[in-house]
Amino acid sequence: MGEQRILAEAARIRALGEAVNRPARDPVNQPHINDWVEAMGNTNPRYHRGEAPPSMTQAWTMYGLVAPRDPDDPLHAMMAVLTAEGYTGVLGTNCEQTYERYLRVGEQLRVTVRLGDVAGPKQTGMGEGWFVTSISTWYVEHEDGRSERVGEMLFRVLKFKPKQASGDPGEFVLYPTTNRDNEFFWAGTKSGELRIQKCGSCGALRHPPGPSCPRCHAFDRQYIVAAGTGTVFSYVVHRHPPIPGHALPIRLALVDLDEGVRMVATTDADIEIGDRVRVAFRRVDDKLTLPYWTSIGGGR
């Protein structure tokens, strides 16, 4: 019954076509480009000569913090249908952007959104769910009335029924993906060590682990064992939506380790920015031990 209704609603919403048609708040402009390239650390000089980074396309048509959301948005409409059917969890799964050309200062954009595939129900690691794809298309409006397609984005989310609605955190574990870049890290937590990846060529420390050194590009992966102490740089308290395997709320802290890298983990205490923390370890099972932060006092 639920499945029939979901498919019928998906067909109805898809038939609306490009239901959202929203102009950008501002034309493509240099001050906004300056902010973007600074934030991204992009030093390409072409972005100071009247062109905008293509990866910025979506930014021109964002709602902003206070603008009302578009009630006709087909993705939101489909989300509402699935939520009503009990698929309350949401997880972004993939996003593919296509750019036709560089945008230029002064151009006026608009974006349309239509619903793509709605596929399900499927059994996933998160629980039973539906994959929902929306397609955003960006156009430049020319003075002669012509609309030129300049970019497109496929955005896919998984709407799922969280495996355990009971709130018991013990039943389900979401294991991290391990590979040859990060297996040393998880081997470390198992043996009670917090390890930081180190470049074997230039000695630079880095986290999260990756294949190559961002400083000298060498592929020589080594590690050191951290002292396990650091200072809270920032934190969030996650209250909703539910996450399988965790009791809410979850406190997550981004910590500046004394060795100079930043690491994120949950914390067992109320913390504030600037608090000193020390790592501790929670053994989940034979396969997984998770690090978490425990407070060792306030102030820097």
Ligand code: ZN
């Ligand atoms: Zn290096």
